[in-house]
Amino acid sequence: MLAAFGGALLFGGATSASAQEAFEPQCFKPMPGTTKTLSYPAKPGPYRLALVNGFVGNSWRIQMIQSLKAWAARPENAKNFKELKIISTGTDVATQIAAIDNLVAAGYDGIIFIAVNPTSFGPTIARARRAGTLLVSFDNVVDSTDIMLVNEPQIDFEQVKSQFVFDNLKTKTGKVLEIRGLPGNSVDRDRSIGFHNVFGKKPGIEIVSVVGNWDDGTVQRVVSDAIATHGQFIGFVTQHGTTGLMNALLDAKHPKVPVGGAGENGSLRIINQNDWTSIARVQSPALSVVAMKGLIGLLQGKKLPQHVGLPVPTLYSKDLKDGANYSSKLPDNFQAGADFKECDVVLPIEELLKQTPDNN
Known part of the structure; x- marks a missing residue:
């Protein structure tokens, strides 16, 4: 893995994270105040990729995993995946760190993860960097400027x-x-x-x-x-x-x-x-998809903002209409308003329901 990345990973600290420089700039916009970018030597795909989830006790996490699986199953995206591994570890931070370390040791190219807490992953990030495994943190992000973060403000x-x-x-x-x-x-x-x-x-x-x-x-x-x-x-x-x-x-x-x-x-x-x-x-479950898109972009040698800030879909009661922004025909626990059209991430519920939230 080290040879694939030339031994050292390049972090752009002084480069402006302007929309002109960013990969898919309509999607990957820097969080306000972010000027740092990340880039790495391109590595040919397909890739061994993983999602390490923590908490599993609500419908949002289920839809988050289903969203990633549905997006990855599309032919235009499946070509980038040699493997997609899903692991949910629960709320114990040591268990989550061990899961990431095991994937790094197994030679995975990249991992996206929802951190159990924001402050415990410094050594994990350092180990992944030495091994040449790229990490992207999303949703509950870590307190770090050394890896890519994807979130809403x-x-x-x-x-x-x-x-x-x-x-x-x-x-x-x-x-x-x-x-x-x-x-x-x-x-x-x-x-x-x-x-x-x-x-x-x-x-x-x-x-x-x-x-x-x-x-x-x-x-x-x-x-x-x-x-x-x-x-x-x-x-x-x-x-x-x-x-x-x-x-x-x-x-x-x-x-x-x-x-x-x-x-x-x-x-x-x-x-x-x-x-x-x-x-x-709406904190969109499709954050997992945007995080994975960003990870693949980094593996392909693209330059992205270190901290990506996505728009927050917002609905007001005066604008609600059955069949438009919610549906009485859909399950109550379905997260409405979850698409990121700026990122070309639109996932019909029919696609989601074909996927399970299970580990694999």
């Missing part, structure tokens, strides 16, 4: 959502429920910063925070418990699991207050059918 993600909820509050005095994600992940950390950037500075607002693990069933339970304990809230902001949130609100017969959530199909249906005021911002 997470602080802004939740800040925009929270500002919408605040602007639409019927009263500016009372309790707001923050429903967080999976503890220890960079997305949960950064989203909570965005939420508190809005509500933490407002007099008269009391913040109640619960952990929903980005899972509909967990969110429904913790929201029901919060309402039983604290009474009514003046607003709700959930990182994910919005269908669970809406079901809890309906079960409790809670007054209609503004909601900030994600783009789960079932939640959009409930919101539209019951005339709730809401904003939905």
Whole structure:
């Protein structure tokens, strides 16, 4: 592997990450503030590639894996894959690091991964670099400038959502429920910063925070418990699991207050059918596809921004329409609004449902 990359991997630290220099610039745009680019000597394909997932306990992770498998199965993409390995390790960081190390030792050309936590992968990155295996971190990204990161801007993600909820509050005095994600992940950390950037500075607002693990069933339970304990809230902001949130609100017969959530199909249906005021911002499961496209581009010798910032699909309750931006014919846990058209990543549900989220 070292010979294939000439021994040393080239990291462009002083080169501008302008749209003119980037591979597929309409897709791979640098995250605001990013100037560093990455490039490596081209290596002929097809490649041995892998996805190392962590947490497996929600529908988003299922759709994320299905998205990658569906995209990789298309003939125009399959030609780049000598092998596609899928591994889900759970939430133990040591197990995830061991899985990546094993793939590096086995000679894989590249690995994309969702980090269990953002701070534990420095030695792993160094070992992969020495072996000539390229790493790309996406979704819950690592705190590193040495590998490519692919994400949506997470602080802004939740800040925009929270500002919408605040602007639409019927009263500016009372309790707001923050429903967080999976503890220890960079997305949960950064989203909570965005939420508190809005509500933490407002007099008269009391913040109640619960952990929903980005899972509909967990969110429904913790929201029901919060309402039983604290009474009514003046607003709700959930990182994910919005269908669970809406079901809890309906079960409790809670007054209609503004909601900030994600783009789960079932939640959009409930919101539209019951005339709730809401904003939905989508962390797309197709991040896995964009990360893999970027990895293949790097292996082919392309230059890309070190930190890629993708647009956040956003849906407002006033614009919801059955058959347009959600569908009563699709499963409730399907993540709507998940395509990245700028990246030519459009994945019909028929393609997704042909794939399983299983390890292989």
